[in-house]
Amino acid sequence: MPGVTTPALLSASVADHPVYPTWVRPARIRLFWALTAAVVAVAVLVALVWPPGLVLAVLAGPFAYIALVITVASWRLGPRGADLQRTIHGLVAAEVGPDGRLLDVGCGSGELVIRLAKAAPGGYVGLDSWGEGWQYSKAQAERNAVLEGVTGLELVRGSASHLPFDASAFDRVVSCLTFREVRDVADRTVSLAEALRVLRPGGRFAFADLFDDPGFYAGRERVLEALRTAGGRVETVSAVSDVVPLTWPMTLGRVLGDAGLVAGTKAPAA
Ligand SMILES: C[S@@+](CC[C@H](N)C(=O)[O-])C[C@H]1O[C@@H](n2cnc3c(N)ncnc32)[C@H](O)[C@@H]1O
CATH class of the missing domain: 3.40.50.150 (Vaccinia Virus protein VP39)
Known part of the structure; x- marks a missing residue:
């Protein structure tokens, strides 16, 4: 075999201690927070030349929601959360x-x-x-x-x-x-x-x-x-x-x- x-x-x-990552991939958490930050950053840059452009930040909403869900899920799965x-x-x-x-x-x-x-x-x-x-x-x-x-x-x-x-x-x-x-x-x-x-x-x-x-x-x-x-x-x-x-x-x-x-x-x- x-x-x-x-x-x-x-x-x-x-x-010096076992490492047991949770079922949520950290790369996904990082990706969705990065997308959130990128969209907000673009909205802020647009707002510098055209203030109403700040409203574009709402486009970060879905990314922020997913990032929040998987971040909290990972915490609850782990020993520092609900284990x-x-x-x-x-x-x-x-x-x-x-x-x-x-x-x-x-x-x-x-x-x-x-x-x-x-x-x-x-x-x-x-x-x-x-x-x-x-x-x-x-x-x-x-x-x-x-x-x-x-x-x-x-x-x-x-x-x-x-x-x-x-x-x-x-x-x-x-x-x-x-x-x-x-x-x-x-x-x-x-x-x-x-x-x-x-x-x-x-x-x-x-x-x-x-x-x-x-x-x-x-x-x-x-x-x-x-x-x-x-x-x-x-x-x-x-x-x-x-x-x-x-x-x-x-x-x-x-x-x-x-x-x-x-x-x-x-x-x-x-
Ligand atoms: C959510 S993790 C669960 C890991 C583990 N069962 C646990 O409970 O901690 C999913 C696991 O499926 C494995 N996996 C994905 N595709 C697979 C395949 N075709 N055959 C065997 N394992 C696979 C991944 O490498 C990963 O370790």
């Missing part, structure tokens, strides 16, 4: 229990898989594409594992749509806010089916994603149907907003308003 096992002696000197990212990881973790070899599809910084490995030592694999545009990297996940005292975590680069693992290779499969990001297939449910392919019959799965967002999925029913077709027995279906108190802007669809949790077991082989 391709992969790199966490080097036990990797120096911890690069950072929602950790709370949602906890919901996923609780669904799969502590036992058996586990795969985290789209592990990012390793936050969830490292937490699970710390709670119950065993076989753990984190897979991610670690593509451009994200603040996550394989080196970061490796470093976090070392700093958390987790050894033997296997980190594999690959795509959720074509997992480089044999069928039934895992006892547990989890994934958090990743399937909607998979761009190498048109239908996001391909990755859901792929995750179930590598789960052994009787094994447990738990996935959190924006399942109710029509921009990513053709309805929650379609998601459940894809899971059943792939052999999943769905036992839990909940909107994150039903189990975690959310305030603005987390209630917005593209933030966490459309987020759901689905979990269950894979049906035994016929």
Whole structure:
């Protein structure tokens, strides 16, 4: 199986504490505040020669709104805010229990898989594409594992749509806010089916994603149907907003308003 096992002696000197960025890309926050500032700056320059031109500053409104939404969302997801990212990881973790070899599809910084490995030592694999545009990297996940005292975590680069693992290779499969990001297939449910392919019959799965967002999925029913077709027995279906108190802007669809949790077991082989 391709992969790199966490080097036990990797120096911890690069950072002395684990780094777990939130699900909001800092580059997007910077981009929208920069666009806001640029439009206001243009309005001010125009106003210097033609004072009514200051009204052009209202064009910065949509950019400022998006910048504010994603800035506050990032803060609420993190430990200095409402720590929602950790709370949602906890919901996923609780669904799969502590036992058996586990795969985290789209592990990012390793936050969830490292937490699970710390709670119950065993076989753990984190897979991610670690593509451009994200603040996550394989080196970061490796470093976090070392700093958390987790050894033997296997980190594999690959795509959720074509997992480089044999069928039934895992006892547990989890994934958090990743399937909607998979761009190498048109239908996001391909990755859901792929995750179930590598789960052994009787094994447990738990996935959190924006399942109710029509921009990513053709309805929650379609998601459940894809899971059943792939052999999943769905036992839990909940909107994150039903189990975690959310305030603005987390209630917005593209933030966490459309987020759901689905979990269950894979049906035994016929
Ligand atoms: C919102 S982050 C979630 C990270 C992690 N699951 C967590 O909960 O902290 C989405 C992750 O999906 C990963 N990703 C994007 N496309 C992917 C693909 N085709 N296959 C695997 N991972 C992918 C990104 O690199 C990123 O780490």
